[in-house]
Amino acid sequence: MKVADIAPFFATLKAANPQPNTELEYTNVFELLAAVLLSAQATDVGVNKATRRLFAIANTPQKMLDLGLEAVTDHIKTIGLFRTKAKNLMETCRILVTQHAGRVPRTREALEALPGVGRKTANVVLNVAFGEATMAVDTHIFRVGNRTGLATGKTPLEVELKLLRRVPAEYMVDAHHWLILHGRYVCQARRPLCEQCLVLRYCDSAPRELLARQATP
Known part of the structure; x- marks a missing residue:
């Protein structure tokens, strides 16, 4: 071109x-991070169907931890690679609670240090949640x-x-x-x-x- x-x-x-905006459904930055983490090799439509019920009862890292791995896994079982994603999500929640006071960090380095969060996911969070000029390919x-x-x-x-x-x-x-x-x-x-x-x-x-x-x- x-x-x-x-x-x-x-x-x-x-x-x-x-x-324009993402077609993933979320109401806070943590929900956005979780939704993007779950969306790898899955459609936004499929992720939204699963997270509507999940986020209704666990919309913070601590609430997700309190829910437990088994319940989280059951909520997202319709999403591809759901077992691995559930484990990554739970470990991410643990790190957010213990190292970031339950908040989603605003730096690429800290985001990419979270399990299941790669460069693309970090770019989406930095762009959508924090308005940074990133490109999530x-x-x-x-x-x-x-x-x-x-x-x-x-x-x-x-x-x-x-x-x-x-x-x-x-x-x-x-x-x-x-x-x-x-x-x-x-x-x-x-x-x-x-x-x-x-x-x-x-x-x-x-x-x-x-x-x-x-x-x-």
């Missing part, structure tokens, strides 16, 4: 969705970055670093939401819905015949 096309690319996405962003030419790379980290360099500052805080939603609903993996794409004109992979058709008055 040409540098000159990047700003209008994001301006178009912003015009269609001025205030999931499968959708990785695909959109490579397919459009916005940020090509062989690894999520490579794509992330390119996006941090190429996305204009005024769009950075919301950029990962626009890219995720675009990948989830339009620029899909098996068959991208190019005929519905608002930013087709800026895409390196846009079908020529479709571009020609759109350009015809």
Whole structure:
């Protein structure tokens, strides 16, 4: 993607969705952290179904610990890798209580030290909860970055670093939401819905015949 096309690319996405946000349901920072931790290799819809009941009775690290591993495991058993995730969540809660006074830390280093929390999860929490200009590269962003030419790379980290360099500052805080939603609903993996794409004109992979058709008055 040409540098000159990047700003209008994001301006178009912003015009269609001025205030994008995560589709994970949460009411506090801990719930957000827990939901993102549980969302690895799972859909937001599936995570939300499980966490609605769980967060209703355990919406703090201490309440989650009080609930116990067996009960937590039972609540999230519909989510992929639920046993491992339950153990990670419980250990994360223990660390939050013993080392952070029950609060979610605001630094990348402290977040990534929590079990089950990698760079992507830390980026989501830093961005959504604390408003930092981070780029959480999931499968959708990785695909959109490579397919459009916005940020090509062989690894999520490579794509992330390119996006941090190429996305204009005024769009950075919301950029990962626009890219995720675009990948989830339009620029899909098996068959991208190019005929519905608002930013087709800026895409390196846009079908020529479709571009020609759109350009015809």
